[in-house]
Structures are given as structure tokens and as C-alpha cells.
Amino acid sequence: MTDQATQPAPGAAAAKDISLARIALRNRGVFWGGAVLLVIALFAIFGPFFVQDPTALNPINRLKPPGSEGLFGTDMLGRDVFSRVINGAQVSLVVGLFVAVIAVALGLFLGLIAGYIRLMDALIMRLMDGLMSIPAILLAIAMISLAGATLTTVVIAIVIPEIPRVVRLVRSVVLTVREEPYVEAAISAGTRVPTILVRHVLPNTIAPLIVQATYICGSAMLTESILGFLGAGIPPEIPSWGNIMSEGRTFFQLTPWIIFFPGICLAVTVLAVNVVGDGLRDTLDPRIARNMR
Amino acid sequence: MTRYIIMRVLSTIPVMVLVALFVFLMLRLAPGDPASVIAGDYATAEDVARIREQLGLSDPIVVQFLRWVASLVQGDLGTSIFSGKPVTELIGQRIEPTLMLALTTITFAVVVAVPLGTLAAFRAGSLVDRFVMLFSVGGFSVPVFVLGYILIYIFSMTLGVLPVQGYKSPFTEGIGPFLYHITLPSVTLSVIFIALIARMTRASVIEVLEEDYIRTARAKGQSEMKILTRHALRNAAVPVVTVIGIGIALLIGGVVVTESVFNIPGLGRLVLDAVLARDYPIIQGLILFFSFVYIFINLIIDLSYTLLDPRIRY
Numbered sequence: 001m002t003d004q005a006t007q008p009a010p011g012a013a014a015a016k017d018i019s020l021a022r023i024a025l026r027n028r029g030v031f032w033g034g035a036v037l038l039v040i041a042l043f044a045i046f047g048p049f050f051v052q053d054p055t056a057l058n059p060i061n062r063l064k065p066p067g068s069e070g071l072f073g074t075d076m077l078g079r080d081v082f083s084r085v086i087n088g089a090q091v092s093l094v095v096g097l098f099v100a101v102i103a104v105a106l107g108l109f110l111g112l113i114a115g116y117i118r119l120m121d122a123l124i125m126r127l128m129d130g131l132m133s134i135p136a137i138l139l140a141i142a143m144i145s146l147a148g149a150t151l152t153t154v155v156i157a158i159v160i161p162e163i164p165r166v167v168r169l170v171r172s173v174v175l176t177v178r179e180e181p182y183v184e185a186a187i188s189a190g191t192r193v194p195t196i197l198v199r200h201v202l203p204n205t206i207a208p209l210i211v212q213a214t215y216i217c218g219s220a221m222l223t224e225s226i227l228g229f230l231g232a233g234i235p236p237e238i239p240s241w242g243n244i245m246s247e248g249r250t251f252f253q254l255t256p257w258i259i260f261f262p263g264i265c266l267a268v269t270v271l272a273v274n275v276v277g278d279g280l281r282d283t284l285d286p287r288i289a290r291n292m293r
Numbered sequence: 294m295t296r297y298i299i300m301r302v303l304s305t306i307p308v309m310v311l312v313a314l315f316v317f318l319m320l321r322l323a324p325g326d327p328a329s330v331i332a333g334d335y336a337t338a339e340d341v342a343r344i345r346e347q348l349g350l351s352d353p354i355v356v357q358f359l360r361w362v363a364s365l366v367q368g369d370l371g372t373s374i375f376s377g378k379p380v381t382e383l384i385g386q387r388i389e390p391t392l393m394l395a396l397t398t399i400t401f402a403v404v405v406a407v408p409l410g411t412l413a414a415f416r417a418g419s420l421v422d423r424f425v426m427l428f429s430v431g432g433f434s435v436p437v438f439v440l441g442y443i444l445i446y447i448f449s450m451t452l453g454v455l456p457v458q459g460y461k462s463p464f465t466e467g468i469g470p471f472l473y474h475i476t477l478p479s480v481t482l483s484v485i486f487i488a489l490i491a492r493m494t495r496a497s498v499i500e501v502l503e504e505d506y507i508r509t510a511r512a513k514g515q516s517e518m519k520i521l522t523r524h525a526l527r528n529a530a531v532p533v534v535t536v537i538g539i540g541i542a543l544l545i546g547g548v549v550v551t552e553s554v555f556n557i558p559g560l561g562r563l564v565l566d567a568v569l570a571r572d573y574p575i576i577q578g579l580i581l582f583f584s585f586v587y588i589f590i591n592l593i594i595d596l597s598y599t600l601l602d603p604r605i606r607y
Contacts, residue, residue: 126307126308126311127311129308129311130308130311130312130314130315131311131315132542133308133309133312133584133587133588134312134315134316134580134583134584135542135545135546135580135583135584135587136542136546137545137546137549137550138545138546138549138564138576138579138580138583139580141549141564141565141568141576142319142568142576142577142580143319145568145571145576146319146320146573218433218434222434222436225436226436226437226438226546226550229436229438229550229553230549230550230553230565231565231569232565232568245438245439252442252445253450253457256442256446256450259439259442260439260442260443260446263435263436263439263442263443264439266436266439267434267435267436267439270433270434270435270436271430271431271434274430274433274434275430278430
């Protein structure tokens with residue numbers, strides 16, 4: 001609720017040179033987090049071709065411990081947990097990536113307008129205040145149960161609560177940049193507003209947005225798994241990590257690995273994303289590096 | 294000062310109206326006829342007509358919204374479709390476990406995180422500091438329910454010292470059984486707060502330690518303990534309290550999940566049961582209720598700044 005508009009724009013000056021490869025070589029967090037993510041992504045993309053069908057039933061071999069039947073054991077329908085976890089990686093990465101890209105794009109658009117066009121500022125920011133007051137998980141659960149559970153509705157339901165934070169970030173950058181001499185020069189030279197926004201303001205938002213996008217990606221993967229776990233997410237026939245864990249609940253005391261394997265995979269993935277985010281923040285924006293995100 | 298308080302209290306009104314508008318529009322913008330969405334897949338035409346009549350869906354949308362807001366102002370959050378009970382009554386029945394879980398979680402998190410963060414700041418760069426920072430990154434990466442199951446596995450299934458699930462009221466069943474049952478859920482839910490608060494405490498204490506008055510205190514020979522408690526912590530309080538306010542949103546989401554893992558009959562379970570039963574008045578009412586709680590707590594936090602830091606004047 002506190003107004004963050006008065007804070008200085010994080011990273012407004014650091015947007016000059018963003019070469020991901022160079023950052024990865026310079027920062028250990030980005031390097032190792034990126035390496036782990038790369039491995040997970042390779043598993044997610046190519047893994048499904050090498051493991052058995054994640055939906056194949058094998059009732060005779062149900063609830064088998066890891067090692068005896070498949071690497072991660074089997075679930076209550078005899079499905080191979082390893083194969084399901086590999087396939088689930090795809091869902092998590094897709095959700096994380098899509099939510100981050102869409103939330104940043106929409107937030108960027110609204111934030112540029114709010115920051116630069118005074119008339120729209122109050123309207124957009126009050127809307128964002130309202131949206132921020134609604135607990136994200138509840139909002140997502142309600143939207144999904146109303147619109148029906150599909151991959152698309154889940155992504156939209158996770159995107160909407162993430163938008164306000166992006167808008168606030170972009171707006172705060174715009175508010176500082178618009179006072180810069182080069183923007184004043186552009187205005188006095190008669191440059192049109194959209195051109196000023198795209199050519200002079202937008203580049204300054206890129207560095208903080210990349211950092212923000214990684215955090216959104218991590219939190220989206222967590223939210224997706226929570227929704228799946230609560231039975232309010234992606235339809236149960238798709239083996240997402242949240243769904244696998246949701247199905248493992250009933251037999252947790254007998255077969256805890258059905259929850260532990262996807263849980264550990266999820267935690268490692270999110271941790272890798274967050275470590276990359278912290279590394280990017282430290283590299284792109286030394287000024288806020290010592291504070292929290 | 295009085296003027297500021299009045300303005301700040303009034304400023305919550307447009308936000309609350311907006312939240313109400315969002316929640317109202319959500320049901321209207323959903324694909325399909327709201328009445329048949331509410332009635333579910335197996336409803337007859339009479340059911341749909343009855344619900345339409347019950348909700349006044351035939352009136353213009355503005356009239357519907359105003360009427361709904363008018364009943365909200367009177368404290369009426371709607372009526373459950375299935376049980377026929379007012380949503381406020383259902384909330385009243387279920388609020389105790391949720392409130393207790395939230396209170397124990399916040400208390401535990403603050404008691405652990407503030408000393409931890411202060412210690413990390415005071416010994417910045419040390420092993421303790423690295424551990425705290427590692428913990429604070431890790432705490433954000435493990436989903437609440439996975440953590441819950443890990444703790445159940447260790448403390449309930451392997452060691453057998455704490456119960457797997459359930460809730461006992463401190464008022465009717467005694468404080469002992471209450472603590473016995475609430476410990477695991479509270480610890481589970483508090484991990485993310487400990488991460489959040491410890492990180493914030495560390496950052497703000499480090500900042501305060503660089504201030505001139507800390508150097509002065511050291512120069513006059515004050516003990517490190519007194520510097521910490523009397524100067525550093527007091528001045529670091531504002532950001533820490535702010536982050537607790539931000540954490541309320543996390544807490545509300547976490548409560549739903551934790552109640553589900555530990556089978557606690559609170560508001561979170563009420564939401565999930567309502568989702569399964571497609572009882573939209575309950576979902577709507579609970580979203581509003583939680584949003585208003587969030588707005589109210591942040592109002593209190595904003596107002597508390599003047600008490601915490603005499604330099605803040607409005």
C-alpha cells in the first residue's frame with residue numbers, strides 16, 4: 001500500500017550493455033543457476049522421447065518404491081513417476097516462461113502509460129492498488145474455477161496478480177527518466193510521445209525488468225504447483241509437478257517419494273531461477289545489490 | 294497529523310470499492326451465463342431460473358453492482374448456495390483456526406528472523422551471514438506444501454513426536470493440545486516469512502550501522518549489545534514492519550495451502566470446499582474478506598510508522 005513511486009528508479013542507468021553471455025561469465029550465480037536451468041530444460045525438451053508414456057497404467061505394479069519399478073517408483077495407478085516428473089518439467093518451464101513474458105509485456109505497457117501520461121496515472125495506479133489487495137492465490141483459484149481449468153486459463157490467472165508489481169517498477173523508472181535532460185531535449189525538439197517512450201524511456205526499463213522477470217518466473221512456477229496441488233490448476237490428466245504431488249497426497253504415509261521427487265525438482269528449478277535473478281540484479285544494478293529485491 | 298490519519302483512512306475506501314468491482318466483474322465476465330455457471334453442469338432450467346432470480350441477474354448490471362455494494366456495506370457478504378447460510382456466519386465458524394495459525398506463524402517468524410537478520414548484519418560476510426542469506430534464497434524456492442510434507446515425514450512419521458494433522462482449539466481443548474497440533478503447520482508456514490523478514494532486517498540493520506550516530510555511540514565506548522538494541526534495531530524497525538505488511542499477502546495464500554496439508558478446518562479449507570462445490574457466493578465473500586483484511590492491516594502498518602520513528606511526521 002505504501003507508495004513506491006518516490007523511490008529512485010532501480011537500474012535506470014545500467015541498461016547500456018546487456019550481453020547475457022558476458023554476465024554469465026562474470027557472475028557465479030548466473031553461471032551456475034543458468035547451468036542447472038539448461039540441464040532441466042534439456043530434460044524437459046528431450047526427456048519425454050526417452051521415457052515411457054507418463055499416462056500408461058500398470059495396476060499390478062502400483063505404489064512400487066523407487067528403483068524396483070522405474071527410477072522414481074510408481075504411483076497408485078502404476079504410472080511411472082520418473083516419466084511423469086520429466087514430463088512435468090515441461091509444464092513448469094512453459095508456465096514460468098509464459099507468465100514472465102506476458103506479465104512483463106502488459107506491465108511494461110501500462111507502466112509506460114501511467115508514468116508518462118499524467119491523466120492516466122491516477123487511474124491505472126488505483127486499479128493496480130485494488131488488484132494488489134486481492135490475495136493472488138485466491139484470485140487465481142476463483143478465476144480458474146469460473147473459466148474452467150486449461151493451461152491458458154492457469155497462465156492468465158497467474159499473470160493477472162503479477163502485473164501490478166511490474167507496473168509500479170516501470171512507472172518508477174519512467175518518473176525518473178522523464179526528468180532527464182535528453183528527454184526534455186526530445187520534447188522540445190517536438191518528438192512525438194510514442195517515439196520518446198520507445199526510444200528514450202523504454203531502454204532504461206530493460207535491466208530492472210529482466211531481473212523482475214526472473215523473479216516472476218520463479219514465483220509463477222511455485223503458484224502453478226500450488227494450484228495443481230490444491231486441485232484447482234491444470235487439468236489432472238496433464239502430469240504437472242503440482243498434479244503429481246496432488247495425487248500423491250492420499251498415499252503420502254505409504255509412498256512419500258511421489259511427493260518428494262517432483263517437490264525436489266520444483267525447488268531446485270525455482271532456486272536456480274532465483275539465483276540467476278539475484279546474480280542478474282547484482283550485475284545489472286550494483287546500486288540495489290546490497291538491498292533486498 | 295490528525296489530517297494525515299483521516300486522509301489515510303479515507304484512502305482505503307476507493308481501493309475497497311475497486312476490489313469489490315473486480316470481484317463483482319469476475320463472475321460477470323466469466324464465459325457463459327453466471328446463473329448456469331453457478332448452478333453447475335447438472336442443473337435443470339428451473340434451478341438456473343431460481344438462481345437468476347435469487348441473484349437479481351435480470352436487472353441492469355449497474356443496478357446489480359450498487360445493490361451488491363449496498364448489502365456489503367451492511368455487512369452482508371451473501372448467502373451460500375448449498376448450505377443456505379450467510380457467508381459471514383460461515384466465516385465466523387471457521388475463522389478461529391486460521392487466525393490462530395496466522396498469529397503463531399507471525400510470532401514465530403519475527404522471534405526467529407529478527408535476531409537472525411541482526412546477527413547476520415552485525416557479522417556481515419561471516420559464516421552466519423552466509424547461512425542466513427542462503428536460507429533466505431532457499432526459503433523462497435521451496436513450495437509451502439512440499440516443506441510441510443518434509444516436516445511431517447521427519448517429525449511425525451519418522452520421529453513420531455508431533456501429530457500428522459488436525460487442529461485443537463486453545464479455548465475449548467486447552468493450550469497444550471493446541472500447541473502440540475499447531476507447531477508443525479506454524480513452522481512450515483513461517484519459513485518463507487523468516488526468509489523475508491531476516492533478509493529485510495539484515496539489509497536495514499547494515500544500513501543503520503553505517504550511520505553517524507552509531508559511530509558516535511561506539512566512540513563514546515558504548516557496548517556493542519547496547520548499540521544493537523538501543524540504536525540499530527530501533528532505527529531498523531520501519532522497513533521490517535513494512536515487510537511484515539507485504540508478507541500478509543503471502544500469509545493469506547500460505548494459509549490456504551497449509552490448512553489443506555495439515556487438515557485444519559479454517560477459512561482456507563472453506564475456500565477449497567467452496568471451489569469444489571462451485572459455491573460462488575462463498576468464494577466471492579472470502580476473497581472480499583481477505584482483501585479487506587489485507588487493506589486494513591496495511592492501514593495499521595502505515596499509521597504505526599509515526600510511533601516507530603519519531604522522524605516521520607505528516
